[in-house]
Amino acid sequence: MVLGIMVSKQCNFHCRHCMVDSSHEYSWIEDAVLEKFFEMLEYGCPDEVYILGGEPFLHINEIENMVARIQRYCRKIVIFTNGSFLMNQKLSDRVKALHVTIRISDDRFHREFWTNKFKEKLISSDYWVVSKDASEDMIPVGRAYEEFKHLKYNMGCSLLTGRYDKEFYPNAERYMVMMDGSVNLYCATIEGSLANVFEDKKITYDLLVEREKIFHNYLMKEVIHCQEDTYMGKMCNLCSKYKITEDAIFLNGKKVADTQDYRNFEV
Numbered sequence: 358m359v360l361g362i363m364v365s366k367q368c369n370f371h372c373r374h375c376m377v378d379s380s381h382e383y384s385w386i387e388d389a390v391l392e393k394f395f396e397m398l399e400y401g402c403p404d405e406v407y408i409l410g411g412e413p414f415l416h417i418n419e420i421e422n423m424v425a426r427i428q429r430y431c432r433k434i435v436i437f438t439n440g441s442f443l444m445n446q447k448l449s450d451r452v453k454a455l456h457v458t459i460r461i462s463d464d465r466f467h468r469e470f471w472t473n474k475f476k477e478k479l480i481s482s483d484y485w486v487v488s489k490d491a492s493e494d495m496i497p498v499g500r501a502y503e504e505f506k507h508l509k510y511n512m513g514c515s516l517l518t519g520r521y522d523k524e525f526y527p528n529a530e531r532y533m534v535m536m537d538g539s540v541n542l543y544c545a546t547i548e549g550s551l552a553n554v555f556e557d558k559k560i561t562y563d564l565l566v567e568r569e570k571i572f573h574n575y576l577m578k579e580v581i582h583c584q585e586d587t588y589m590g591k592m593c594n595l596c597s598k599y600k601i602t603e604d605a606i607f608l609n610g611k612k613v614a615d616t617q618d619y620r621n622f623e624v
Protein backbone atom coordinates (compact mmCIF):
# COMPACT_ATOMS: atom_id res chain seq x y z
CA MET A 358 0.00 0.00 0.00
CA VAL A 359 1.07 3.55 -0.68
CA LEU A 360 0.11 6.19 1.82
CA GLY A 361 0.45 9.70 0.50
CA ILE A 362 0.04 13.06 2.07
CA MET A 363 -0.72 16.36 0.46
CA VAL A 364 1.21 18.93 2.42
CA SER A 365 0.54 22.20 0.65
CA LYS A 366 -1.40 23.83 -2.14
CA GLN A 367 1.24 26.45 -2.63
CA CYS A 368 3.16 26.27 -5.88
CA ASN A 369 5.42 28.50 -7.92
CA PHE A 370 3.96 27.02 -11.14
CA HIS A 371 0.32 27.32 -12.17
CA CYS A 372 -0.21 24.36 -14.48
CA ARG A 373 -3.53 24.18 -16.27
CA HIS A 374 -4.00 20.52 -15.43
CA CYS A 375 -3.27 21.03 -11.74
CA MET A 376 -5.35 18.68 -9.63
CA VAL A 377 -5.07 20.66 -6.46
CA ASP A 378 -5.96 24.10 -7.70
CA SER A 379 -2.62 25.34 -6.47
CA SER A 380 -1.83 28.99 -5.95
CA HIS A 381 1.14 31.15 -5.04
CA GLU A 382 -0.33 31.87 -1.63
CA TYR A 383 1.19 30.44 1.50
CA SER A 384 -0.21 27.06 2.35
CA TRP A 385 0.97 24.31 4.70
CA ILE A 386 -0.90 21.41 6.22
CA GLU A 387 -2.27 21.84 9.74
CA ASP A 388 -0.38 20.19 12.57
CA ALA A 389 -3.44 18.19 13.59
CA VAL A 390 -3.70 16.55 10.16
CA LEU A 391 0.01 15.89 10.08
CA GLU A 392 -0.22 14.19 13.46
CA LYS A 393 -3.07 12.04 12.22
CA PHE A 394 -0.88 10.97 9.32
CA PHE A 395 1.95 10.04 11.67
CA GLU A 396 -0.42 8.08 13.87
CA MET A 397 -1.41 6.08 10.80
CA LEU A 398 2.25 5.44 10.02
CA GLU A 399 2.95 4.31 13.53
CA TYR A 400 0.15 1.85 13.37
CA GLY A 401 1.07 0.19 10.12
CA CYS A 402 3.91 0.91 7.75
CA PRO A 403 2.90 1.33 4.15
CA ASP A 404 5.21 0.06 1.40
CA GLU A 405 5.83 3.62 0.28
CA VAL A 406 5.06 7.11 1.47
CA TYR A 407 4.39 9.82 -1.09
CA ILE A 408 4.64 13.51 -0.28
CA LEU A 409 2.82 15.80 -2.67
CA GLY A 410 1.80 19.41 -3.02
CA GLY A 411 1.69 22.03 -4.44
CA GLU A 412 5.42 22.28 -4.57
CA PRO A 413 6.70 20.64 -1.38
CA PHE A 414 10.16 22.18 -1.58
CA LEU A 415 8.79 25.66 -1.03
CA HIS A 416 8.72 24.37 2.56
CA ILE A 417 12.11 22.74 2.88
CA ASN A 418 12.39 23.09 6.68
CA GLU A 419 9.08 21.35 7.21
CA ILE A 420 9.91 18.68 4.63
CA GLU A 421 13.23 17.93 6.31
CA ASN A 422 11.46 17.44 9.63
CA MET A 423 8.77 15.29 8.08
CA VAL A 424 11.19 13.07 6.21
CA ALA A 425 13.26 12.46 9.33
CA ARG A 426 10.13 11.38 11.15
CA ILE A 427 8.70 9.25 8.33
CA GLN A 428 12.01 7.42 7.98
CA ARG A 429 11.46 5.88 11.39
CA TYR A 430 8.58 3.91 9.91
CA CYS A 431 9.09 3.70 6.21
CA ARG A 432 12.31 3.71 4.20
CA LYS A 433 10.79 4.36 0.83
CA ILE A 434 9.73 7.96 0.47
CA VAL A 435 8.87 9.63 -2.81
CA ILE A 436 8.50 13.39 -3.07
CA PHE A 437 6.63 14.74 -6.09
CA THR A 438 8.01 18.06 -7.30
CA ASN A 439 8.05 20.35 -10.29
CA GLY A 440 11.86 20.39 -10.01
CA SER A 441 12.19 24.13 -9.57
CA PHE A 442 14.41 23.56 -6.52
CA LEU A 443 17.17 22.69 -9.02
CA MET A 444 17.52 26.39 -9.77
CA ASN A 445 18.73 27.12 -6.26
CA GLN A 446 22.01 25.45 -5.31
CA LYS A 447 21.52 25.64 -1.54
CA LEU A 448 18.03 24.23 -1.79
CA SER A 449 19.22 21.60 -4.22
CA ASP A 450 21.88 20.46 -1.74
CA ARG A 451 19.31 20.17 1.01
CA VAL A 452 16.99 18.15 -1.23
CA LYS A 453 19.85 15.81 -2.16
CA ALA A 454 20.68 15.34 1.52
CA LEU A 455 17.19 13.99 2.21
CA HIS A 456 18.10 10.71 0.49
CA VAL A 457 14.60 10.11 -0.77
CA THR A 458 13.26 9.47 -4.25
CA ILE A 459 12.59 12.71 -6.06
CA ARG A 460 10.01 12.49 -8.81
CA ILE A 461 9.92 15.37 -11.26
CA SER A 462 7.01 15.80 -13.64
CA ASP A 463 7.77 16.42 -17.28
CA ASP A 464 4.79 16.95 -19.53
CA ARG A 465 3.32 19.57 -21.79
CA PHE A 466 1.65 21.43 -18.94
CA HIS A 467 4.68 21.62 -16.68
CA ARG A 468 6.92 22.52 -19.61
CA GLU A 469 5.00 25.77 -20.07
CA PHE A 470 6.89 26.98 -16.98
CA TRP A 471 10.35 25.80 -17.92
CA THR A 472 13.22 28.08 -18.90
CA ASN A 473 16.20 26.93 -20.94
CA LYS A 474 18.36 27.09 -17.85
CA PHE A 475 15.92 24.86 -16.01
CA LYS A 476 15.97 22.32 -18.84
CA GLU A 477 19.76 22.15 -18.63
CA LYS A 478 19.61 21.58 -14.90
CA LEU A 479 17.00 18.90 -15.26
CA ILE A 480 18.91 17.03 -17.94
CA SER A 481 22.07 17.01 -15.87
CA SER A 482 20.28 15.90 -12.70
CA ASP A 483 19.98 12.23 -11.83
CA TYR A 484 16.48 12.42 -10.43
CA TRP A 485 13.51 10.37 -11.54
CA VAL A 486 11.93 12.44 -14.28
CA VAL A 487 8.55 11.17 -15.36
CA SER A 488 8.15 12.24 -18.95
CA LYS A 489 5.12 12.20 -21.12
CA ASP A 490 5.72 13.20 -24.71
CA ALA A 491 3.31 15.34 -26.69
CA SER A 492 1.73 12.37 -28.41
CA GLU A 493 0.80 10.77 -25.13
CA ASP A 494 -2.59 11.50 -23.71
CA MET A 495 -2.23 13.67 -20.68
CA ILE A 496 -5.46 14.07 -18.85
CA PRO A 497 -6.13 17.68 -18.07
CA VAL A 498 -8.20 17.41 -14.96
CA GLY A 499 -8.21 19.99 -12.21
CA ARG A 500 -8.77 23.52 -13.47
CA ALA A 501 -8.37 22.40 -17.07
CA TYR A 502 -11.11 19.79 -16.88
CA GLU A 503 -13.85 21.98 -18.29
CA GLU A 504 -11.63 23.11 -21.14
CA PHE A 505 -10.84 19.59 -22.30
CA LYS A 506 -13.82 17.48 -21.35
CA HIS A 507 -15.20 17.48 -24.90
CA LEU A 508 -12.18 15.38 -25.90
CA LYS A 509 -13.59 12.49 -23.91
CA TYR A 510 -10.30 11.20 -22.65
CA ASN A 511 -10.12 7.65 -21.49
CA MET A 512 -7.97 6.32 -18.79
CA GLY A 513 -7.14 3.37 -16.60
CA CYS A 514 -8.50 2.84 -13.13
CA SER A 515 -6.24 1.85 -10.31
CA LEU A 516 -9.18 1.31 -8.04
CA LEU A 517 -9.71 -1.93 -9.83
CA THR A 518 -6.10 -2.59 -10.53
CA GLY A 519 -5.45 -2.80 -6.82
CA ARG A 520 -7.24 -6.05 -6.86
CA TYR A 521 -7.16 -7.34 -10.36
CA ASP A 522 -4.11 -5.86 -11.98
CA LYS A 523 -1.21 -6.07 -9.56
CA GLU A 524 1.07 -6.89 -12.42
CA PHE A 525 0.72 -3.38 -13.78
CA TYR A 526 0.35 -1.48 -10.53
CA PRO A 527 2.04 -3.36 -7.72
CA ASN A 528 1.20 -0.57 -5.33
CA ALA A 529 -2.20 0.29 -6.63
CA GLU A 530 -3.74 0.60 -3.21
CA ARG A 531 -3.07 4.22 -2.75
CA TYR A 532 -4.57 6.33 -0.05
CA MET A 533 -3.91 9.99 0.36
CA VAL A 534 -4.23 12.11 3.45
CA MET A 535 -5.65 15.36 2.14
CA MET A 536 -5.12 18.74 3.73
CA ASP A 537 -8.59 18.71 5.26
CA GLY A 538 -7.75 15.48 7.06
CA SER A 539 -9.86 13.20 4.88
CA VAL A 540 -8.22 10.04 3.58
CA ASN A 541 -8.93 9.60 -0.07
CA LEU A 542 -8.52 6.89 -2.57
CA TYR A 543 -5.88 8.04 -4.98
CA CYS A 544 -5.93 7.00 -8.60
CA ALA A 545 -2.55 5.69 -9.72
CA THR A 546 -3.20 6.53 -13.33
CA ILE A 547 -4.42 10.05 -13.21
CA GLU A 548 -2.71 10.81 -9.96
CA GLY A 549 -5.85 12.29 -8.66
CA SER A 550 -7.79 11.89 -5.50
CA LEU A 551 -11.12 10.23 -6.11
CA ALA A 552 -13.12 10.09 -2.95
CA ASN A 553 -12.92 10.28 0.78
CA VAL A 554 -12.90 6.64 1.66
CA PHE A 555 -14.28 7.31 5.06
CA GLU A 556 -16.99 9.75 4.14
CA ASP A 557 -18.31 10.97 7.48
CA LYS A 558 -16.77 8.12 9.31
CA LYS A 559 -13.90 8.70 11.62
CA ILE A 560 -10.60 7.44 10.37
CA THR A 561 -9.92 4.46 12.52
CA TYR A 562 -6.96 2.22 12.59
CA ASP A 563 -9.18 -0.79 12.22
CA LEU A 564 -10.42 0.52 8.92
CA LEU A 565 -6.86 0.83 7.71
CA VAL A 566 -5.97 -2.67 8.76
CA GLU A 567 -9.07 -4.12 7.21
CA ARG A 568 -8.49 -2.27 3.99
CA GLU A 569 -8.50 -5.28 1.72
CA LYS A 570 -12.00 -6.26 2.52
CA ILE A 571 -13.46 -2.94 3.51
CA PHE A 572 -11.80 -0.30 1.38
CA HIS A 573 -12.06 -2.15 -1.83
CA ASN A 574 -15.67 -3.13 -1.47
CA TYR A 575 -16.65 0.22 -0.15
CA LEU A 576 -14.87 2.04 -2.93
CA MET A 577 -16.27 -0.20 -5.58
CA LYS A 578 -19.71 0.60 -4.32
CA GLU A 579 -18.86 4.29 -4.52
CA VAL A 580 -17.70 3.96 -8.11
CA ILE A 581 -20.67 1.97 -9.20
CA HIS A 582 -23.02 4.49 -7.72
CA CYS A 583 -21.13 7.64 -8.56
CA GLN A 584 -22.96 10.29 -10.50
CA GLU A 585 -21.41 11.92 -13.51
CA ASP A 586 -21.61 15.36 -12.00
CA THR A 587 -19.67 14.43 -8.90
CA TYR A 588 -15.93 14.75 -8.81
CA MET A 589 -15.51 11.02 -8.58
CA GLY A 590 -17.98 10.53 -11.36
CA LYS A 591 -16.06 12.85 -13.63
CA MET A 592 -12.80 11.13 -12.91
CA CYS A 593 -13.98 7.55 -13.08
CA ASN A 594 -15.90 8.12 -16.24
CA LEU A 595 -12.60 8.95 -17.88
CA CYS A 596 -11.54 5.36 -17.52
CA SER A 597 -10.70 3.44 -20.65
CA LYS A 598 -8.94 0.46 -19.26
CA TYR A 599 -11.79 -0.72 -17.12
CA LYS A 600 -15.42 -0.32 -17.88
CA ILE A 601 -18.06 -0.64 -15.27
CA THR A 602 -21.51 -1.50 -16.46
CA GLU A 603 -24.58 -2.15 -14.39
CA ASP A 604 -23.60 -5.76 -14.06
CA ALA A 605 -19.93 -6.23 -14.50
CA ILE A 606 -16.45 -4.80 -14.68
CA PHE A 607 -14.50 -5.34 -17.84
CA LEU A 608 -10.81 -5.18 -18.63
CA ASN A 609 -10.09 -4.95 -22.34
CA GLY A 610 -13.48 -6.40 -23.08
CA LYS A 611 -13.01 -9.31 -20.69
CA LYS A 612 -15.22 -9.56 -17.65
CA VAL A 613 -13.17 -9.44 -14.47
CA ALA A 614 -15.79 -9.03 -11.77
CA ASP A 615 -19.45 -8.74 -11.01
CA THR A 616 -20.66 -5.47 -9.64
CA GLN A 617 -23.38 -7.28 -7.77
CA ASP A 618 -21.08 -8.09 -4.87
CA TYR A 619 -20.47 -4.46 -4.26
CA ARG A 620 -23.93 -3.06 -4.64
CA ASN A 621 -25.36 -3.88 -1.28
CA PHE A 622 -22.17 -3.83 0.65
CA GLU A 623 -22.45 -1.88 3.87
CA VAL A 624 -19.42 -0.66 5.74
Ligand code: SF4
Nearest residue numbers: 368370372375411439
Ligand atom coordinates in the same frame (compact mmCIF):
# COMPACT_ATOMS: atom_id res chain seq x y z
S1 SF4 B 1 3.68 21.98 -10.50
FE1 SF4 B 1 2.19 20.54 -9.72
S2 SF4 B 1 1.20 21.58 -7.97
FE2 SF4 B 1 2.29 23.13 -9.19
S3 SF4 B 1 0.73 23.94 -10.55
FE3 SF4 B 1 1.80 22.31 -11.63
S4 SF4 B 1 0.57 20.48 -11.28
FE4 SF4 B 1 -0.05 22.02 -9.75
